[in-house]
Amino acid sequence: MSAPVLARFSGAVRRTRAIALKEFRHMARDPQVVLLALAMPLVLILVFGYGVSFDVERVPLVVVDRDRTAESRALARAFTAAGTFDLVAVSDDEAAVEPLFRGGHAKVALVIPPDFQRAQGRGDTATAQLLVDGTDNATATIALGYAETIGLTLTQRDLPRGFDVPLRAEVRTLFNPALRSAVFIVPGLIVLVLVIVSVMLTALTVAREYERGSMEQLFATPVGRVELILGKLMPYFVLGLMQVLLVLVVGVYLFEVPLRGSVALIFVSASVFLLAELAFGLVISIVTRSQMVAAQVAAISTFLPALILSDFLFPIDNMPPPLRVVSSLLPPRYLVHALRAIMLRGNGVESVLPDLAAMGAFFIVMMVIATRKFRRTVA
Amino acid sequence: MSDVLTSSPALEARGLVRRFGRTVAVSDLSLSIAPGELYGLVGPDGAGKTTALRLLVGLLTPDGGEARVAGAVSHAAGGALRASLGYMPQQYSLYGDLSIDENLRFFGDLFGLSSTNFRERVAHLLGITQLTRFRDRRADALSGGMYKKLALACALLHRPRALVLDEPTNGVDPVSRRELWELLYTLVDEGLAVLLATPYMDEAARCHRVGLLQGGRLIAEDAPAALVRAFEDLAYFVTAADRDAAEAALHDLPGVRALSPHGPGLRVIVAAADAEAFRRRFASADMRWHLEPTAPDFEDVFLMRSIDAE
Numbered sequence: 001m002s003a004p005v006l007a008r009f010s011g012a013v014r015r016t017r018a019i020a021l022k023e024f025r026h027m028a029r030d031p032q033v034v035l036l037a038l039a040m041p042l043v044l045i046l047v048f049g050y051g052v053s054f055d056v057e058r059v060p061l062v063v064v065d066r067d068r069t070a071e072s073r074a075l076a077r078a079f080t081a082a083g084t085f086d087l088v089a090v091s092d093d094e095a096a097v098e099p100l101f102r103g104g105h106a107k108v109a110l111v112i113p114p115d116f117q118r119a120q121g122r123g124d125t126a127t128a129q130l131l132v133d134g135t136d137n138a139t140a141t142i143a144l145g146y147a148e149t150i151g152l153t154l155t156q157r158d159l160p161r162g163f164d165v166p167l168r169a170e171v172r173t174l175f176n177p178a179l180r181s182a183v184f185i186v187p188g189l190i191v192l193v194l195v196i197v198s199v200m201l202t203a204l205t206v207a208r209e210y211e212r213g214s215m216e217q218l219f220a221t222p223v224g225r226v227e228l229i230l231g232k233l234m235p236y237f238v239l240g241l242m243q244v245l246l247v248l249v250v251g252v253y254l255f256e257v258p259l260r261g262s263v264a265l266i267f268v269s270a271s272v273f274l275l276a277e278l279a280f281g282l283v284i285s286i287v288t289r290s291q292m293v294a295a296q297v298a299a300i301s302t303f304l305p306a307l308i309l310s311d312f313l314f315p316i317d318n319m320p321p322p323l324r325v326v327s328s329l330l331p332p333r334y335l336v337h338a339l340r341a342i343m344l345r346g347n348g349v350e351s352v353l354p355d356l357a358a359m360g361a362f363f364i365v366m367m368v369i370a371t372r373k374f375r376r377t378v379a
Numbered sequence: 380m381s382d383v384l385t386s387s388p389a390l391e392a393r394g395l396v397r398r399f400g401r402t403v404a405v406s407d408l409s410l411s412i413a414p415g416e417l418y419g420l421v422g423p424d425g426a427g428k429t430t431a432l433r434l435l436v437g438l439l440t441p442d443g444g445e446a447r448v449a450g451a452v453s454h455a456a457g458g459a460l461r462a463s464l465g466y467m468p469q470q471y472s473l474y475g476d477l478s479i480d481e482n483l484r485f486f487g488d489l490f491g492l493s494s495t496n497f498r499e500r501v502a503h504l505l506g507i508t509q510l511t512r513f514r515d516r517r518a519d520a521l522s523g524g525m526y527k528k529l530a531l532a533c534a535l536l537h538r539p540r541a542l543v544l545d546e547p548t549n550g551v552d553p554v555s556r557r558e559l560w561e562l563l564y565t566l567v568d569e570g571l572a573v574l575l576a577t578p579y580m581d582e583a584a585r586c587h588r589v590g591l592l593q594g595g596r597l598i599a600e601d602a603p604a605a606l607v608r609a610f611e612d613l614a615y616f617v618t619a620a621d622r623d624a625a626e627a628a629l630h631d632l633p634g635v636r637a638l639s640p641h642g643p644g645l646r647v648i649v650a651a652a653d654a655e656a657f658r659r660r661f662a663s664a665d666m667r668w669h670l671e672p673t674a675p676d677f678e679d680v681f682l683m684r685s686i687d688a689e
Contacts, residue, residue, distance in 0.1 A: 011491045018488030022474065022481075029476040213470030217533075219438055220466035221489040222458055376456050377438055 015223045019231025023205065027235055033201065034239070041193040041243045042250065048185050049255045059143050061085035062106040064094050069117035075128060079110055084146045097131055107133040108143050183258065186251035187339030188312025190244055190270065191332045195277055195302040198240040202281030203298035205232050210289040225374045229367070233278050240274040241267065260346030266339060269352060272359045273335040277302060279366035280331075286374045306332040334358045389414045389449055389463075389541040389572030395434050396443030397595075404430040406595040408444070412574055412588075414540065417567045419586030420576045421681060427595035428576035429469060432545050435574065436466045449540045462490075465539035467530050469546045469576075475519030479510055479529055482518055483536065490537035497536075504532040507562060524555020531562065542566065544575040548582065560585060580678040591684055598688040599680075606680045612636060613654050614675040618644040619668045632660050637682055644668070648679055 027033055063076045080087045088106050089096065100106040109131035116128060130147050132140045209215040218228065244267065251257040259266075281298060288294045308314060309323065310332035316324055327333050334355035341347040341355075390412040397405040405427045412418045420428050433439040435446045437453035437460055446453035449463035473482045483504075487497040505511040508528035513521065518529060527547055534542060547563075548556045560582075567573055567587075575586070583589045584603045591599040599606060619625035625645055626638055634653025639646045649657045661670055 014491060015489050018485055021488075022477065022485050025477055025481060026474070212475075213468060213472045214474060216438060216468040216470065217466070217472035217530075218489075219456075220436055220461065220464065220468075220534075221486065222461040222491065223489045377440060 011222075012224065012227055016227045016231040016234075019223065019228055020234040023232055023235040027239070037197045037201070037239050037243060038246060040197050041189075041247045044193055044196075045186070045189055045247055045250050045255075048189055049251075058086040059084060059108055060088045060106045062089040062091065062097055062100050062109045063087060064091050064097060064109060064111045066092055066094075066114045067112045067116040068092070071117040071120055072112040072128075075112060075116075076110060078150050079147070084143070101131075101133045107140070108147070110147075183255075183344060184340065185312075186247065186255065186257045187343055188310060188336050189251075190247050190339060191273070191310055191312060191335050192303075192306050193243050193247055194240050194270070194274060195306040195332065197243065198236050198274060199277045199281040199302045200295065200298050201239070202233065202236045202278045203284045203294040204291050205236075206282060206285035207289055207291045207294040211291055219376045225371050225376065229279075229282055229370055229374065232282065233275070236278055236281075237271070237274055240278070241270065244270045257343065259343055261342035261348070265342050265349055265352065269335060269338040269342065269356060269359075272356050272363065273331055276331045276359045276363040276366065279363050279370060282370045283366050283373065286370055305330045309333060310336045312336055328358075329362075331359045331362050387450060388412055388447075389416075390418075390435060390543070390574055391447045392431070392435060392444065393446075394444035395431065395441050395446055397430055397434055397439060398442050404595050405434060405441075408434075408592075408595070408597055410590055410597065410600065412541070412572045414572050415567055415570045417563065417573045417585075417587045418575070419583045419589040420574065420592055421578070421580065421583040421589050422576075422592035423578060423685075426592045428578075428592055429545055430595075431592065432466075432543050432574070432576055436464060436543050462537065463540040465534035465537070465542040467527075467534045467542075467544045467547060469549060471526065473518045473526070473530055473533060476517060478515050478517050479505075479521075480514045482529065482533060486533045486536050492537060500536050500538070501532075504535055507565065508532050509558075522552070522555070523550040524552055524559070527551055527555070527559060528562070531559070535566070539571070541572045541574070544573065546576055546578065548577070548579070580676075580681055583681070584677040591681055593685050593688050596688070599684045603677050603680075606684075607675055607677055610675045610680050610683070611651055612675070612679070612683055613649045613651055614673050614679050615647040615649060615670055616641070616644060616673040617647055617668050617670050625666075625668050628664070628666060629661075632664075633657050637679075637686065639682070646673070646679070648675075648683060 061079060063079070065072050065076060076087075076090075079085050085108060089100060091097075094111055097106070097109040097111070101109070111129040111131060113127065113129070119127070130144070132143060134140050206215075209218065248259070248263075248266070252259055280302065284297050284301070285294050288297060305327070306312070309316070309319075309327035309330060311327075312332070316327050316333060319327065338352040338355040341351050345351075388411040390410075392408050392410050395405055395408040396403070408427075408431055410418070410420075420431060422428050430439065434441050435448065435453055437446070437448075437456040440454045448460050451457055451459040451463065453460060474485070477485065480501075483501050484497075487501070492500065502511075505514065508531065510525060510528055510532065513525065518526060521529060527550075531544075531547070534544075548559060551559065563573055563575075575582075577583055586603065588600065588602050589606070590597050601609070617625055617629065620643070622640055622645060626640075629635060629638060629645065629647060633656040634649045635647060635657065636650055637646075637648040658670075
């Protein structure tokens with residue numbers, strides 16, 4: 001490198017550092033921001049860790065046994081034995097179900113028809129009806145799954161010995177044997193926390209310079225667009241990594257989330273994601289030039305995808321194709337995927353390379369847009 | 380080398396045009412400011428002053444024409460332009476949550492000042508702006524005048540050859556205003572070229588040369604005294620406690636071109652050719668007010684030039 005190039009480079013580094021230092025100072029002078037940035041992950045992880053649970057237990061169950069035979073009682077017992085369902089009422093009249101559902105006292109009803117034992121004795125398909133309160137969609141779906149398993153096991157058990165067992169279901173859950181929600185929520189939560197705070201704050205920073213009029217002064221200095229952008233990214237990048245650390249520590253120590261893979265790889269993945277999302281926040285800021293609008297746009301365009309399209313709460317495989325496409329264009333799903341692979345499965349770098357590449361590509365595209373859209377002019 | 384530099388203008392505009400939609404904000408603006416010259420761009424709000432300055436400092440791209448600072452094309456916004464230009468926007472544009480020192484440090488870094496150079500410049504600039512005592516004070520805790528001085532110091536850190544100021548005394552008390560002007564004279568004496576925009580006629584009159592801007596056009600340009608000397612109309616002062624009645628009565632007298640309230644009465648501008656007729660009618664119309672001739676000032680010049688231009 002020749003001397004002038006070197007001098008120019010060191011000037012660029014110095015200006016970038018000056019911008020970053022200034023942003024750090026803004027942050028330090030406004031402790032509420034830092035407090036928010038660090039309290040938010042804590043609140044979220046506590047809410048999600050304790051409050052949001054997909055483990056369906058003690059679902060209130062009403063049994064309507066119109067058969068009253070040994071077989072029908074065996075079926076009812078099978079339902080109440082596991083702890084998934086909590087028997088709240090027994091009745092011999094189907095009419096009792098609706099009031100219990102309406103009052104919220106029961107969510108699932110097992111209705112055994114009068115000819116249940118006879119049908120089974122004949123070798124016909126013995127049918128029992130399961131009524132599920134569909135207003136609580138998540139519980140209903142999971143309860144149905146449990147019910148199916150119970151029904152299947154029961155069928156197998158009652159099959160006469162010596163018969164060929166046509167189907168043997170053996171479910172063994174890997175990596176999260178207890179199917180605890182916290183374990184798979186934490187990776188998704190990291191994504192959510194990062195977009196809520198870091199992207200939002202970044203989206204505000206450039207818009208703030210335009211609103212305060214300081215952008216006009218900045219443009220009259222030799223500071224370059226890339227220097228300004230990188231300098232502004234840095235403090236929020238550091239803040240984001242602190243949030244990742246916080247969520248990890250709380251997740252591991254409070255919710256016993258396993259950390260099977262490399263912590264360094266977790267931070268590498270989170271860093272690439274942060275860069276991608278922060279650059280996105282900057283694009284929002286540069287294009288809108290208004291803190292109000294930037295905040296709204298950031299909330300809609302980063303928070304919602306992180307919550308809905310990231311595979312965090314809703315499986316991407318179940319989404320209609322257009323949503324799957326949108327999801328694949330945005331970074332959140334890649335980090336959720338990578339973090340689950342690293343943290344829960346203990347996978348190495350080779351399994352998350354595609355995720356890193358996707359997020360890296362997003363970062364580059366956003367940087368190109370940011371520098372292109374960022375004009376050194378005021379109008 | 381230095382001969383070439385001093386003889387070439389520090390700031391130059393040639394046929395600048397800038398439109399916003401259908402509005403022509405600046406139209407065919409040409410001006411040239413030499414090192415050591417204090418040039419005032421004067422005009423009412425909306426005349427295009429800020430747009431003109433932004434075109435000169437490269438914050439706006441012209442639709443036509445070209446601006447140069449120390450020979451560097453403004454809208455190319457290159458390093459040479461930044462190095463030779465100091466700019467102080469009209470709005471508050473420093474960081475209120477940073478102290479005087481931190482603001483200076485920030486701009487010093489952006490301009491790439493060496494640490495010895497920086498210390499020397501800061502000591503000098505804080506000295507002449509009398510801000511040394513307040514170095515640790517946050518910028519948003521400064522008075523309007525102190526803030527402007529800090530902004531001036533930030534704009535001067537890198538020893539620019541041209542300084543562009545957009546309404547620098549806006550929101551500044553009279554004492555600070557005088558101090559700012561004294562500062563400007565000192566800087567100009569040291570060879571700095573200064574271009575400032577102002578809506579105030581008394582400030583315009585203090586410049587070496589002024590350009591009158593109206594509707595984006597430069598309608599007159601000269602030294603303030605020369606413009607006053609070239610003034611062809613006559614100015615009178617009418618002492619009148621009941622100004623409205625006096626204005627109504629005087630309005631239709633021959634040769635009256637402009638009437639404006641002024642202290643305890645009215646300032647009247649009368650076309651020189653009709654002055655005789657005006658005085659006769661004033662005497663005969665049984666006017667109860669006192670009329671006396673007065674020396675035209677810069678404000679009269681600006682007012683009449685504006686009317687002539689329309």
